[in-house]
Amino acid sequence: ETGVTQTPRHLVMGMTNKKSLKCEQHLGHNAMYWYKQSAKKPLELMFVYSLEERVENNSVPSRFSPECPNSSHLFLHLHTLQPEDSALYLCASSQNRATEAFFGQGTRLTVV
């Protein structure tokens, strides 16, 4: 266990569905991240929150909507996704820059 918990572990959703991914950390970290990992591709940074403010948004389509209600929780709201959005979605947290990131186990998302 890394101290970062993601739910659900697996999710299958239709293209018209709305769902949310949840991430929780109790490590006292001040930064949280969403990454997307597709097969044979590097991790793609999607969003970064520092002290509950979004500090990075890497040109992610608006069908992905992050929310950080407090420093321990991070959500990724999904709606009208496409099959190419199927991937492993990873949440991570860290304490400042230049420190290690702790990753959750990921949510395996399949869009049908």
Next chain:
Amino acid sequence: SQKIEQNSEALNIQEGKTATLTCNYTNYSPAYLQWYRQDPGRGPVFLLLIRENEKEKRKERLKVTFDTTLKQSLFHITASQPADSATYLCALDTDTGGFKTIFGAGTRLFVKA
């Protein structure tokens, strides 16, 4: 353009040998570089961080070097074991003051008994 390159071909080695993985980067000036291990279907796990002013760092059987002139990091696992089989990811950050960490695609390592 900015790139991080790790050998996309899997590395197969015999148990007990030293595994050496390479991470090359272009058009970055990273303040530090990290190595992670990732097992199938799981999130990456941090292994080592090395800063731009450090040439080498060790942790148990692991050793990382960082050559900012060559723009390269080498990751070594000595006395490798089958349990070391995994994908190893290189990640680097810039000194821009942000939280942006960029990952390479990883190299898959297989250690045969």
